[in-house]
Amino acid sequence: MSFGKEEKLMKELYKKNKQILCWIYQMKEYINRQDRVNVVGLMHALATGISEILTEVIANKVVFSECGLEIDEEYLLSVLQQMLRAQEQEDYILYGDILQLQMLPMIVGIQNAIRNSGEDLLELYWEQNMQALKEKDSYLYEQMLSCEKLHEDSPYSQDIYSMEDTTVGDLTVAVTAEDKKLYLHSNENPTGYARPLIDTYYDPYIDEYIIYGLGLGYHCQYLASKDYDLDITILENDIGMIQLAMTYTDMSWYFGHPGVRIVYDPDWKMLSEMIRPTQKQIVLFHQPSVKRIKDGKILQQIQKYLVYEGSSRARSERMIRNYLFNIQHCEWNLTELEQQFQGKTVIIVGAGPSLDKNVHLLKEKHDNVIVLAMGAVCRKLYQLGLPMDYIIITDPKEISNSQIQGVEESGIPIIVLSTASKGIARNYHGRLYMLCQKGFEDAEKLATEYGLPLFETGGSVATTAVDMCIRFGAEKIVLIGLDMAYTGNRDHTTGARQEGITDYSDMIMVEDVYGNPVPTTRPFQLYREWIERRIERKDVTMPVIDATEGGAKIKGTEIRTLEEVLTGISVGSVVE
Incomplete structure (x- = not known):
C-alpha cells in the first residue's frame, strides 16, 4: 500500500471508529434504561459499522501488525457473530455484555494502533x-x-x-x-x-x-x-x-x-x-x-446561586414524589395555623451549638409564646421535657426521617414543606400541616387553585421558618440555637449530629454576636444573608430578636439573651 493510501485508510478508519465507540457507549445507556425503541434503532447502524471496520482491518492486517496490533481474524469474526446472534435472539443483556466486554476493547485497540501509526490524525476546523x-x-x-x-x-x-x-x-x-x-x-x-x-x-x-x-x-x-x-x-x-x-x-x-x-x-x-x-x-x-x-467575587456569586439551585430545583424526582404523597396526607388549610401564630411571640429553635447555653429556659415560657422547633432539635427538646408547640421540617432527603424517631406519639403538630421527605407524613401519628413554597411549580399551581399562601424557603429550614412567621404575622420573632457558624468548633447542639472542624481551608471567618471572629461555611453564610435581606423588607413590622447567645451576627436583629426575652426586659440594640 502506498503512503498516501495508507494515510487515507487510517484517517477514515479513525473517524469511523470514533462514531462506533460513541454508539457502543450510547447503546449501553439504552440497554441499562431498557429503552427498547432506541436499542433496536441503533442496532442496525452498529452492526453495519462494526462489520465495515473489521472487514477493513482484516484486509489490512499487515499494516496494523506494523502498528503493533496483531489481528486474530478468527476471534474478530467470532465476536461479531456472537453479537449478531444475541441481536437476532433479542437478548439485549447479552448483547450489551458482548459490546462492552469484547467488542469495545477490540475497537479501542484498533484506535490505539491507528494512533501508533504515526499519521497526523488531528483535524483543524x-x-x-x-x-x-x-x-x-x-x-x-x-x-x-x-x-x-x-x-x-x-x-x-x-x-x-x-x-x-x-x-x-x-x-x-x-x-x-x-x-x-x-x-x-x-x-x-x-x-x-x-x-x-x-x-x-x-x-x-x-x-x-x-x-x-x-x-x-x-x-x-x-x-x-x-x-x-x-x-x-x-x-x-x-x-x-x-x-x-x-x-x-x-x-x-x-x-x-x-x-x-x-x-x-x-x-x-x-x-x-x-x-x-x-x-x-x-x-x-x-x-x-x-x-x-x-474573579473571587464572581465565583462567590456563582457558588451562591448553585447553593440555592441545588436546594430548590423544582424537578427532582425525590421532591415530586414527596409532594405527591404529602398532598394526600397533610392539611393544606393553614387558616387555623395562621391564627395560632398571629400576634404571638414565636421562638424559633435551631440546633446550633449555642443552644446548650439557654435551652433550659424554655421551661419558663409564657402561654402567649409559641415554640417552633426545627426537626433536627425536636427530639432533644422532647427528651428534656421542654415545651414545643410546633415542629418544622423541610428537608426532602430520607435522612430527615430520623429526626422524629421517638417523637412519633408526642402529638405535637408538624409543619412540613410540600416537598419534605414523605417518610415524615408516613411515620408520624400527629397532625401535619403542609406549606406550599415558591419556586416549586406543582406547589405554586396548588396554591393558585385553592387560594393557599406561598412561602419562600431561602434554601433551609431556618429561612423557611423565618418567612413563615413573618407571613403569619407574629408579634415578635426570637431566634435561639441559630449559630450559622461553628461556635466552639461545633456545628450542632449536644445530642444532635456533630461535625467538628478538621480542615479550615474552606472556612470563612465572620463576626459573631460578641464582635469576635467565628468560622462558618459558605452555605451558613448564604442562609444568614438571606435572613438579613428578608427582615429588611417592608412587610417585616415585628422585631426579630437574636437570642442565640453565640454564633454569627445577623444584621437587622436585636441581640438579647433568652432570659431577657422571657422576662420581658426590653434591652438590647439592633445590629447594624
Whole structure:
C-alpha cells in the first residue's frame, strides 16, 4: 500500500471508529434504561459499522501488525457473530455484555494502533468554522479575528492549554494554571459524560437555557440536539477557549441551530443580566469551567446561586414524589395555623451549638409564646421535657426521617414543606400541616387553585421558618440555637449530629454576636444573608430578636439573651 493510501485508510478508519465507540457507549445507556425503541434503532447502524471496520482491518492486517496490533481474524469474526446472534435472539443483556466486554476493547485497540501509526490524525476546523461564523454572528466573528490580542489582555493569558486524545478519539483539553492541571472533559468519552449532565437539567417544558462554560462544546451540542426550537445562550469568559473550540472541533451543530448563540463575556455583564431566577429558564454551570474562574467575587456569586439551585430545583424526582404523597396526607388549610401564630411571640429553635447555653429556659415560657422547633432539635427538646408547640421540617432527603424517631406519639403538630421527605407524613401519628413554597411549580399551581399562601424557603429550614412567621404575622420573632457558624468548633447542639472542624481551608471567618471572629461555611453564610435581606423588607413590622447567645451576627436583629426575652426586659440594640 502506498503512503498516501495508507494515510487515507487510517484517517477514515479513525473517524469511523470514533462514531462506533460513541454508539457502543450510547447503546449501553439504552440497554441499562431498557429503552427498547432506541436499542433496536441503533442496532442496525452498529452492526453495519462494526462489520465495515473489521472487514477493513482484516484486509489490512499487515499494516496494523506494523502498528503493533496483531489481528486474530478468527476471534474478530467470532465476536461479531456472537453479537449478531444475541441481536437476532433479542437478548439485549447479552448483547450489551458482548459490546462492552469484547467488542469495545477490540475497537479501542484498533484506535490505539491507528494512533501508533504515526499519521497526523488531528483535524483543524478554524477556517470552515470562521467562514460559517461570519454568516451567523458578525460581532463574535470580529472578536475572534482579534482573539490573540484579547487573550493576552485577559486573566487567562498565563494558562497553558493542552489538547489530548480520548479513548473514543474525540479531543479533551487540559488547562494548567498556577501549577494545577484541570481537565474540562472526560478522557474516555466526552460526549457520553456530557449526556447525563444535560439529561439531569433538561426539561421539555422549558425552552430557554443559559450555559456558562463552552469548553469544547460537547455538553452544548448534546443539549442543542434535544430540540431545534430551544433558545440556548452559551456564555464564555475565556476567549482562548472559544478559539480552541473553533480550531479543533466541528462547530456545525452551533451554526445549524438557529436558537444557539455563543457570547464572549469578559466582564461578566451578560451573566449578571441573564440569570433571572423568576423567569422560565434553566441556568447550567459547566463545573470545570467554573473552577477556572479567577474573579473571587464572581465565583462567590456563582457558588451562591448553585447553593440555592441545588436546594430548590423544582424537578427532582425525590421532591415530586414527596409532594405527591404529602398532598394526600397533610392539611393544606393553614387558616387555623395562621391564627395560632398571629400576634404571638414565636421562638424559633435551631440546633446550633449555642443552644446548650439557654435551652433550659424554655421551661419558663409564657402561654402567649409559641415554640417552633426545627426537626433536627425536636427530639432533644422532647427528651428534656421542654415545651414545643410546633415542629418544622423541610428537608426532602430520607435522612430527615430520623429526626422524629421517638417523637412519633408526642402529638405535637408538624409543619412540613410540600416537598419534605414523605417518610415524615408516613411515620408520624400527629397532625401535619403542609406549606406550599415558591419556586416549586406543582406547589405554586396548588396554591393558585385553592387560594393557599406561598412561602419562600431561602434554601433551609431556618429561612423557611423565618418567612413563615413573618407571613403569619407574629408579634415578635426570637431566634435561639441559630449559630450559622461553628461556635466552639461545633456545628450542632449536644445530642444532635456533630461535625467538628478538621480542615479550615474552606472556612470563612465572620463576626459573631460578641464582635469576635467565628468560622462558618459558605452555605451558613448564604442562609444568614438571606435572613438579613428578608427582615429588611417592608412587610417585616415585628422585631426579630437574636437570642442565640453565640454564633454569627445577623444584621437587622436585636441581640438579647433568652432570659431577657422571657422576662420581658426590653434591652438590647439592633445590629447594624
